[in-house]
Amino acid sequence: MLKHLLSDDLPRSRFLTVLLVLILFGLAFAPFITSGARPLNTAATICVYIVLVASYDLLLGYTGIVSFAHTMFFGIGAYGIGLGLASAGPFWWIAFSGLLCALLLTILLALIVGLFALRVRAIFYAMITLAVASSFAVLASQLSDLTGGEDGKTFSVPALLSPSFHLFENEVFGRIIDGKVITYYLVFGVALMLFLFLLRVVNSPFGRVLQAIRENEFRAEALGYQTIYYRIAANCLAALVAALAGALMALWLRYVGPKTMLGFEVMTDILLIVVIGGMGTMYGAVVGAALFMLAQNYLKTLMLQASSALVGVPFLAEALHPDRWMLWLGVMFVVSVYCFPAGIVGKLRST
Amino acid sequence: MVQAQPPMSEPLLTLNAMHTHIGQFHILQGVDMVVPRGGVSALLGRNGAGKTTTLRTIMGLWPASQGSIRFDGKEIGKLTTPAIAQSGIAYVPESMAIFSALTVKENLYLAAREGEMDSVRLEWIFGFFPALKKFWNYPAGNLSGGQKQMVAIARAIVEPRKLLLIDEPTKGLAPAIVHNLIAAFRELKTTDTTILLVEQNFSFVSALADHVAVMDDGRIVHAGAMRDLAEDQKLQQRLLGLSLDSHQ
Numbered sequence: 001m002l003k004h005l006l007s008d009d010l011p012r013s014r015f016l017t018v019l020l021v022l023i024l025f026g027l028a029f030a031p032f033i034t035s036g037a038r039p040l041n042t043a044a045t046i047c048v049y050i051v052l053v054a055s056y057d058l059l060l061g062y063t064g065i066v067s068f069a070h071t072m073f074f075g076i077g078a079y080g081i082g083l084g085l086a087s088a089g090p091f092w093w094i095a096f097s098g099l100l101c102a103l104l105l106t107i108l109l110a111l112i113v114g115l116f117a118l119r120v121r122a123i124f125y126a127m128i129t130l131a132v133a134s135s136f137a138v139l140a141s142q143l144s145d146l147t148g149g150e151d152g153k154t155f156s157v158p159a160l161l162s163p164s165f166h167l168f169e170n171e172v173f174g175r176i177i178d179g180k181v182i183t184y185y186l187v188f189g190v191a192l193m194l195f196l197f198l199l200r201v202v203n204s205p206f207g208r209v210l211q212a213i214r215e216n217e218f219r220a221e222a223l224g225y226q227t228i229y230y231r232i233a234a235n236c237l238a239a240l241v242a243a244l245a246g247a248l249m250a251l252w253l254r255y256v257g258p259k260t261m262l263g264f265e266v267m268t269d270i271l272l273i274v275v276i277g278g279m280g281t282m283y284g285a286v287v288g289a290a291l292f293m294l295a296q297n298y299l300k301t302l303m304l305q306a307s308s309a310l311v312g313v314p315f316l317a318e319a320l321h322p323d324r325w326m327l328w329l330g331v332m333f334v335v336s337v338y339c340f341p342a343g344i345v346g347k348l349r350s351t
Numbered sequence: 352m353v354q355a356q357p358p359m360s361e362p363l364l365t366l367n368a369m370h371t372h373i374g375q376f377h378i379l380q381g382v383d384m385v386v387p388r389g390g391v392s393a394l395l396g397r398n399g400a401g402k403t404t405t406l407r408t409i410m411g412l413w414p415a416s417q418g419s420i421r422f423d424g425k426e427i428g429k430l431t432t433p434a435i436a437q438s439g440i441a442y443v444p445e446s447m448a449i450f451s452a453l454t455v456k457e458n459l460y461l462a463a464r465e466g467e468m469d470s471v472r473l474e475w476i477f478g479f480f481p482a483l484k485k486f487w488n489y490p491a492g493n494l495s496g497g498q499k500q501m502v503a504i505a506r507a508i509v510e511p512r513k514l515l516l517i518d519e520p521t522k523g524l525a526p527a528i529v530h531n532l533i534a535a536f537r538e539l540k541t542t543d544t545t546i547l548l549v550e551q552n553f554s555f556v557s558a559l560a561d562h563v564a565v566m567d568d569g570r571i572v573h574a575g576a577m578r579d580l581a582e583d584q585k586l587q588q589r590l591l592g593l594s595l596d597s598h599q
Binding site: 216226 | 410412431432433436437442444448450451452453457460461462464466506
């Protein structure tokens with residue numbers, strides 16, 4: 001059953017299995033084992049990024065396509081649902097219509113970019129996607145009447161997902177099951193399904209052809225595969241999943257804005273997570289997203305505690321000052337890439 | 352022209368005045384060759400004569416700039432590589448061209464375009480490449496050179512193909528593995544598959560081939576029965592600069 005669910009792609013490492021089980025249980029019970037908004041926000045962001053990074057891994061890790069347009073598709077999904085709800089009211093059918101429009105635009109853009117750009121060499125494709133994504137981000141900022149410009153737009157979600165909605169009168173395991181918790185489980189459930197779907201894709205005959213293309217495109221062609229069609233299909237599939245991840249993010253935040261949804265920082269985060277977790281592993285997206293988001297959200301707090309404890313100690317107290325958290329985050333990534341060149345999952349599977 | 356015996360039917364492959372340019376270099380300068388149906392045809396020649404380019408041009412990996420390539424009664428010179436492969440030609444390049452991150456099983460599944468692999472045919476392949484069964488679920492990149500070559504050849508024959516283009520299968524292999532390969536190719540000869548073999552190992556070729564063509568400077572300079580070339584040491588010395596004795 002479990003083997004079938006994981007498409008025969010088991011973790012193949014005891015430590016990795018433990019790590020994945022811990023992450024799964026942590027995310028599944030996050031509303032009940034944590035309190036306050038910040039941990040739940042971190043858990044929801046991890047869920048969204050697992051899907052976003054896994055979809056990028058389908059492109060980079062499994063097919064060998066370097067694209068910088070992934071945040072554009074993430075943003076289209078987010079803006080589709082966000083602008084729909086902001087302009088027409090908090091109804092489910094509006095949310096679904098907005099999502100549908102976003103998915104249609106996504107597939108259209110992914111097809112156009114793929115058809116015109118995937119025929120060129122890898123570096124040129126990367127440059128073209130960078131240009132298209134940058135143009136889209138600028139467009140989203142400038143169409144302020146529609147998108148809210150640089151400030152973005154906040155919107156209301158359907159009543160069931162609204163924080164004011166309470167499913168039960170009493171607390172369940174110490175937590176009131178309000179619309180925020182329901183939204184969390186919506187995000188968690190959809191993210192889990194999308195991840196298992198991607199795992200199925202990469203372990204299917206289609207996924208094997210993608211891996212063959214990544215290793216040697218000419219050899220794959222000599223076996224009779226029209227590689228351009230496979231590359232375009234992978235591009236469209238990854239874009240659709242990224243758009244769905246964007247829609248989940250928008251639902252969770254009840255906000256869409258260019259920096260959060262279309263910013264280049266999102267793209268660099270995706271790249272870092274793929275590299276840290278391990279390219280071409282899928283599970284790398286889970287481990288990488290969990291570690292990255294925890295570090296991004298809690299490193300500053302940990303450094304504040306460490307710095308307070310080390311008051312009076314020369315150099316160390318200053319070095320660990322919370323203002324320098326970005327520096328230490330960078331150091332951690334450099335060390336992690338140096339120690340795990342094949343990513344954490346690659347390393348765990350090889351030992 | 353590779354015509355050991357008068358062909359009983361239309362040749363499987365006919366190259367007619369085939370030219371190939373790679374950048375500014377004119378590599379193939381009018382190749383004329385016929386590969387009859389069935390058996391093994393060998394393409395010999397010194398390094399740089401154009402043997403590999405001939406195979407790659409047939410596969411469409413380097414397009415012919417002039418001339419025609421007829422396969423099984425159809426012109427394939429303008430087709431794309433996947434379309435040529437789908438028409439029934441399998442190609443085994445010289446560099447043990449496997450997908451190293453994939454397992455042996457996945458490598459073979461890739462070649463089974465019909466979907467599932469025929470288990471009887473798979474057992475038949477395991478019969479002459481037992482190592483593949485042993486390392487079935489191992490990454491192909493971890494195998495030895497000989498085993499990788501076995502994966503590459505097995506991938507080409509996992510589904511019946513009309514023509515196998517095999518480029519230097521013995522390159523860098525130990526003698527024991529070469530003997531296995533000879534046995535495997537002899538077995539393949541009993542099937543409907545035709546093999547066009549590019550090889551430097553003369554004793555390997557003479558043990559297998561029925562027909563031979565010799566290339567020099569991008570042209571076919573000799574074609575005939577393999578037996579005739581194997582028995583004529585003067586001809587070998589003239590065409591290939593070797594004698595059979597030194598390769599036995």
